[in-house]
Amino acid sequence: MTASDSHQRMMHINLFLMGCGHHRAAWRHPQSAVEQLGDIRYYECLAQTAERGKLDAVFFADSNSAGNVSDGSWFYLEPLTAMAAMSRATEKIGFISTVSSTFYTPFHAARLVASLDHISGGRIGWNVVTSMFDVEARNHGYEAMPGHAERYRRADEFVQAVLGLWDSWADDALRFDRQGHYADPAKVRPINHQGEFFRVDGPLNVPRPVQGHPVLFQAGASAPGRELAARCAEAIYAVAYDLPAAQSYYRDIKQRVKAAGREVYVPILPGLVTYVAPTEAEAKAKQRELDELLPADASLRQLAMFIGQDCSGWDLDAPVPTLPPLEEFSGPQGRYSTILRIIETEQPTLRQLLGRLAAGGGHCTMVGTPQQIADKMEHWFRNEGADGFNLMPPSLPGGIEDFIEQVVPVLQSRGLFRTEYQGSTLREHLGLARPDHR
Ligand SMILES: Cc1cc2nc3c(=O)[nH]c(=O)nc-3n(C[C@H](O)[C@H](O)[C@H](O)COP(=O)(O)O)c2cc1C
Numbered sequence: 069m070t071a072s073d074s075h076q077r078m079m080h081i082n083l084f085l086m087g088c089g090h091h092r093a094a095w096r097h098p099q100s101a102v103e104q105l106g107d108i109r110y111y112e113c114l115a116q117t118a119e120r121g122k123l124d125a126v127f128f129a130d131s132n133s134a135g136n137v138s139d140g141s142w143f144y145l146e147p148l149t150a151m152a153a154m155s156r157a158t159e160k161i162g163f164i165s166t167v168s169s170t171f172y173t174p175f176h177a178a179r180l181v182a183s184l185d186h187i188s189g190g191r192i193g194w195n196v197v198t199s200m201f202d203v204e205a206r207n208h209g210y211e212a213m214p215g216h217a218e219r220y221r222r223a224d225e226f227v228q229a230v231l232g233l234w235d236s237w238a239d240d241a242l243r244f245d246r247q248g249h250y251a252d253p254a255k256v257r258p259i260n261h262q263g264e265f266f267r268v269d270g271p272l273n274v275p276r277p278v279q280g281h282p283v284l285f286q287a288g289a290s291a292p293g294r295e296l297a298a299r300c301a302e303a304i305y306a307v308a309y310d311l312p313a314a315q316s317y318y319r320d321i322k323q324r325v326k327a328a329g330r331e332v333y334v335p336i337l338p339g340l341v342t343y344v345a346p347t348e349a350e351a352k353a354k355q356r357e358l359d360e361l362l363p364a365d366a367s368l369r370q371l372a373m374f375i376g377q378d379c380s381g382w383d384l385d386a387p388v389p390t391l392p393p394l395e396e397f398s399g400p401q402g403r404y405s406t407i408l409r410i411i412e413t414e415q416p417t418l419r420q421l422l423g424r425l426a427a428g429g430g431h432c433t434m435v436g437t438p439q440q441i442a443d444k445m446e447h448w449f450r451n452e453g454a455d456g457f458n459l460m461p462p463s464l465p466g467g468i469e470d471f472i473e474q475v476v477p478v479l480q481s482r483g484l485f486r487t488e489y490q491g492s493t494l495r496e497h498l499g500l501a502r503p504d505h506r
Contacts (some may be wrong), residue, residue: 079304079449079485080335080498081476082125083118084163087113089463090341091359091427092140097463105144114465121472122486124497125162125193125304126154127458128286132204139366148180155188162494164193164285171199171208172231172269174261182234182274183280190278195285195305198223198293220236220292221225223434225263227284227300232259232273233504234281236271241252251275263395278505279495289402298324302500304460306338307430309406310413314338314432314453326350335455335498337447339431341462344441344470351435353407358462359423367422374403374425384419427462438474445475 088095088102104110114124118148126136128147147165155163163184167177177194185192198219199205202212213219259270268425286301288294297304304321308314325334345351364384372379374392377400380390388411397404410416410424424433434441448454461467479485495502 070248076483079445079479080124080337081121081485082124082127082337082456082458083468084127084129084339084458084460085114085464086129086460087140087144087264087464088429089467090460091358091423091462093358093363093426093506094463095140102466108145108150108153111145111150111249112154114468115154115158115161115163117465117468117472118188119158121163121476122489123161123459123472124456125164125191125494127193128166129195129199130168130197132168132207133201134197138269139363139397143459148184151192151337152187155184157181160191160489160492160497162193162497163188163189164195164283164494166195166197167200168204169196169223169226170214170266171204171260174233174266175270175272177226178230178272179231179274181230181393182272182277185277185279185282186274188278190495192277192279193283193285193303193494195287196223196227197287198334202445208471209412216290217292220288220296222265223296224299225265225380227296229263229266229268230260231281231300232261233268233270233272233276235259237274238313238505239276241386262344271301276505280495280505283344283398283494283498283500291342294321294330297321298328298330301334302332303498304334304336306336306504308338308432308453309409309430310377311448312449312454314448315451316453318454331419332501333499337456337458338454339460340430340445340457341428341431341433341460342441342467342475343435343462344438344473344474346437346474348436348440351437355435355462356369357425359419360427361417363421364419364422367426371425374407376404379418382418384422384487386416387415388421403430438478441475442478442482443481446482449484471481 087105088100094100096300101110118126130147151163151165181192205213207332236257236259238255243249243252256271259268261268283298284302285305286297288297308317320338331464343351343355344393345354368380394405394408411423434444459471476485480487490495
């Protein structure tokens with residue numbers, strides 16, 4: 069690696085884990101690993117595969133309710149617990165888990181995440197979310213979710229308290245002086261936080277994490293979500309159906325980060341669903357194979373909800389009928405506008421549309437050869453669409469194996485992705501500085 073190479077901007081690539089894959093029907097495939105979802109070795113192998121591809125990190129989303137147990141391979145093992153094991157089965161790759169600021173307390177979260185950072189040798193990130201659903205709230209003592217604005221005020225305070233707790237130990241607090249102090253009491257301080265939602269005296273009962281602060285991710289889409297990201301996120305997950313949508317989010321966030329007075333690099337990683345194979349026809353066949361596993365009735369019922377009309381009599385293999393424009397639709401706008409965009413740009417059959425919605429929803433999908441996919445990723449990367457990608461393989465483990473065996477070498481040969489890890493912490497993989505002790 070030469071000095072000039074070391075300055076070349078590189079993509080960040082993150083594997084977003086999800087049961088048997090992000091396609092809702094992936095678990096139904098005869099060769100799926102659905103029976104292994106409770107076996108930690110399944111997740112350890114996935115992390116090892118991602119590490120073989122030199123990916124930056126593995127990410128677990130999380131929710132606080134059981135979800136639809138009849139039609140999906142959702143969360144099984146609690147992510148922070150699983151990450152403790154996965155980090156011991158790997159050496160370099162980072163691990164990120166969602167942590168809900170609505171359901172955790174700052175002390176609990178700071179302690180768990182700091183412990184994981186020590187266990188993994190500095191490879192942990194946390195994705196702070198405010199959570200979404202009343203069914204989750206009802207598992208945590210609420211009747212319903214607190215309002216959106218309140219959730220984000222709480223998230224803001226939550227983050228400040230967690231960061232304070234991580235700084236409650238100085239980096240050099242530990243003395244191990246057998247005749248004197250274990251730790252220097254002057255270097256372990258309470259934080260005495262008192263806010264709208266939390267009282268946290270501190271100090272934490274875990275010394276300062278290896279990375280100072282485990283890396284803070286965020287994925288908000290609303291104005292308060294973007295503001296939280298601008299104020300404190302160190303890396304951001306995004307949803308973008310196509311390049312114009314990605315650019316609009318990317319430019320908005322970069323501008324908000326600057327306006328918040330932060331002259332720092334905050335990588336933005338949109339979600340990306342890929343079907344890759346040596347030929348385009350084979351890649352399309354992989355997509356079709358999963359789409360055909362979708363139970364049509366359940367998918368049509370879900371589509372009917374999204375578009376506000378009954379579609380049970382529609383022909384699955386004919387083009388989707390014309391839908392009313394966005395202005396005439398009174399339901400939730402985000403998903404409806406994505407459906408209109410998919411119909412407009414891809415002219416799918418009804419079955420293909422159901423498949424697109426069943427794998428990644430509003431996230432970008434790329435189907436093709438390794439070169440075609442690398443071309444598109446490079447185009448987004450060079451044109452203010454992305455600093456990297458949050459890979460959402462439609463099926464696991466096949467989808468990530470395809471990606472690292474076929475697409476990663478193309479990106480590496482173009483100098484767009486690392487061929488070796490240069491550092492050993494998640495911060496180093498992402499090009500982020502270690503925060504000073506405050
Ligand atoms: C890649 C990605 C992962 C996410 N993971 C979670 C998650 O694990 N749990 C969760 O409750 N929300 C998750 N979200 C939802 C966001 O945190 C956020 O609530 C959503 O984007 C809507 O934005 P808003 O809260 O600003 O309205 C995720 C979003 C994205 C794009």
